[in-house]
Amino acid sequence: MKFTIILSILFCTSIWIPQNPDLTLDTRKDPVSLKEAAKNHFKIGVALNERQLNGMDDKALEITKQHFNAIVAENCMKSGRIQPVEGEFVWEHADRFVAFGEENNMEINGHTLIWHSQAPRWFFVDDEGNDVSKEVLIERMRTHINTVVGRYKGRVHTWDVVNETILDDGSWRQSKFYEIIGEDFVKIAFTLAHEADPDARLFYNDYSMAKPGKREGVVKMVSNLQKQGVKIDGIGMQGHVGLDHPSLEEFEKSIQAFAALGLEVLITEMDVSVLPSPSNHQGAEITDTFEYQKEINPYTEGLTKEAEQEFHDRYMDFFRLFDKYSDHITRVTFWGVTDGHSWKNNFPVRGRTDYPLLFDRSYQAKPVVKSIADFLQNP
Template structure:
């Protein structure tokens, strides 16, 4: 009894002296009743060379996505060659930390080697040959991680930026419009328990939204279960509006699918593309007028970024019954792709953690929105 009284007295004294600090909530804990919160990790992090970033991921997030290690080019560069080392490390990291592991991406028109679409003479292969190559790739990659990777971005960015039609790609021209159907069928066969997603950017735009709805309805009509539509959240400080994003959340949910925000970041820099998309092929020459915060982000812009994230997460909380996952595209400002797109060598500030791995004001603003959960 005396020992207990002594312990209580010491504890009260420590509290009065400010020696006991209340542990700060993390993103994954704050939103655990709402949706997964995650980050995309890059090759440098997956290989273990950025220990600070990995520690931050472990602490803050409960789901991960790979930036590049599972795209066709890196993992399957030649017809009979697969590079699984980094992908294996990525999956192992997720397993060791009890995370929901996402695979990104199986069929995409970018970062897919030319050999996939060509014969030995460099001419387009037949529909049958391309389907065989697609199936073998999906069966090999998905099959390797069966039961380990829980969800796959099966088809990425198949809707054109204008008009809502299918994007003109080699997948479309050689196979036809059913290439997406075939990709989902092959993925389901390789791992029947994995969640399957369609992923795209600018889905707040009415034309791309309607094109995506048409695509998913066609898949559903064939008996294919699409678990979620991934809305890439490559947004600016004012575009798109919260109302535009909300309209797509509601419209997609009416299909009976979840909505995932798969690549969230906020570009605070002047953008020569006027924020019309996130096409990695749309790049521009270096111009200092589009790289204006090389010495740090002004407080006025920091406040705008903070408010933007607060508004977005308030929206996510409002529709948490429709949303399965929020994934930031990167861990800190230092490793964001926006440092090199659409112009290389910029100093960008799009995420919740700065270049010193410290939380920004936007981080606290996001945590505050979690209090709205009932």
């Protein structure tokens, strides 16, 4: 571990970060590039949406070019978007996504090959609407993965092969993939992806990875894959967090557990929600919904000074943790460019105003951008 003793001391004392940084400091004219600041630590990534890829949001793309050296497809590579009808692939948006990454010398991450959600219904049923056989579903997986990964062989550097198949208690999600094929669908997916592009790095991605049950379930699943000789290069820990959850201690335990498997650890889908969690809701299960209430949408006119400080400090706590494990963490990716692009405005309650990302709705860098950059340059 690089600078192990020094980092351990700093992590415990936190004396190198001001307790009350001046959040009114003007960092907007020429903020330090995050990718440059993090070049000796890990790559800094961001999710791009189809509107941006279609050239309808040049400001977001300029921010991406300045601050990020890795990109992930937010939606355009999900199976329901890229193959909405069996055998009919829609390449327009995915092609633009890959081309943008290549033009700007970025690490390109494909998201996601196999996911129970946002998958087309036809994937799992026959012409009469009945579940297909195990053999048919495997063949559809083969066709989908071979076609998508094959098209971008040597161009997409990493793939989220399987997304969100372990529940918070460590048990298997009862998805159609699991119901029809069983646990082997994960092994099959990774094997097919490796065959389609032997040089691509392959990852498992999931949310709430700081929960002990999920941590144990993922470690068990991945260990079984490794014992069978399946190529899996790393684990993506989705970073959808709030001001008070999860605890840094549990998040750190998961980093340690996944690194102990000898794998890369990615921090994926990072955002910090400042809004109250309805019914103590945590996680990122997209089917979760709660009724709108004014009390849980308190910042429609902007954040208070106290909330701004909490937001800033929460991000810095996580980046101190990420730096501590930078020998294992290879990429930190944010789930959107600006607050206006964030899915958190509508999840798990539609119509709220959230502020979870590094750039505000006016495309301006928040003070935390400079704080992160300064810290990474002078840990």
